[in-house]
Amino acid sequence: MAAAPEAKFTEEQVLWVKQHTPKLMTFAITRPEAYRFSAGQFSRLGFRDGEGFIWRAYSIVSAEYADTLEYFAVLIENGPMSAKFAEMKTGDTILLDKTATGFLLPERFPDGKDLLMLATGSGIAPFLSILEQPEIWQRFDRLALVHSVSYVGELIFNDRLAALAEHPLIEEYFHKFHFIPVTTREQTGHTLGGKRIPELLKQNILAQQLGWQFNPTDTRFMVCGNPEMVKDTLQTLLDLGYTMHRNRLPGQILLENGF
CATH class of the missing domain: 3.40.50.80 (Nucleotide-binding domain of ferredoxin-NADP reductase (FNR) module)
Incomplete structure (x- = not known):
């Protein structure tokens, strides 16, 4: 039996959001104690969207040993994920796939x-x-x-x-x-x-x-x-x-x- 979607991700809190330009932003979220990655890999981040979900991959900016997870996003006009990020603020909830991936190592x-x-x-x-x-x-x-x-x-x-x-x-x-x-x-x-x-x-x-x-x-x-x-x-x-x-x-x- 396939695992329920909720078993594949955790719900994390947005710790801070910084808007550098109208299109460029960085933000950090809480890091689960069990979350592991190698420098150069990316996370899948998501939001609930109606009855479903929206997901996209973002490379991790943080060091492997950091207590939080930091990301860099470029906002794209009419992009569904960018629309979510544009409204995101400290204290909001974001979804984090439990598995990091990528081979830029x-x-x-x-x-x-x-x-x-x-x-x-x-x-x-x-x-x-x-x-x-x-x-x-x-x-x-x-x-x-x-x-x-x-x-x-x-x-x-x-x-x-x-x-x-x-x-x-x-x-x-x-x-x-x-x-x-x-x-x-x-x-x-x-x-x-x-x-x-x-x-x-x-x-x-x-x-x-x-x-x-x-x-x-x-x-x-x-x-x-x-x-x-x-x-x-x-x-x-x-x-x-x-x-x-x-x-x-x-x-x-x-x-x-x-x-």
């Missing part, structure tokens, strides 16, 4: 020295979680995060990333880290502007900006963002001689569409 790479994380929009969420795990800093010699957005006002995590320099589990390794913000529709003096991530790879701009030499022996790529960016970045990397990582056939690329 850096530990899947058996080797490599440099880790390059490429994100657009909400695709940065799993990398924020990954970067709070001391194991990732111990594992790789160098780490870089590229976050591409349309406008500079959408770079809402810059301060959070800078604060890793004083994180008690990370600060001794922070010198390994490089952050490259990218704005595709706005030119500023503090970001790379006007080009998408695939172009920055193809034209060797990212490598020059970092001062690295990308190569299949040392460089590992993790990609998360809108489906078009993921598809185009994958093709660019394949054209440059890199391969997808498979469990039985190690490669240099892991990817996931952002939620």
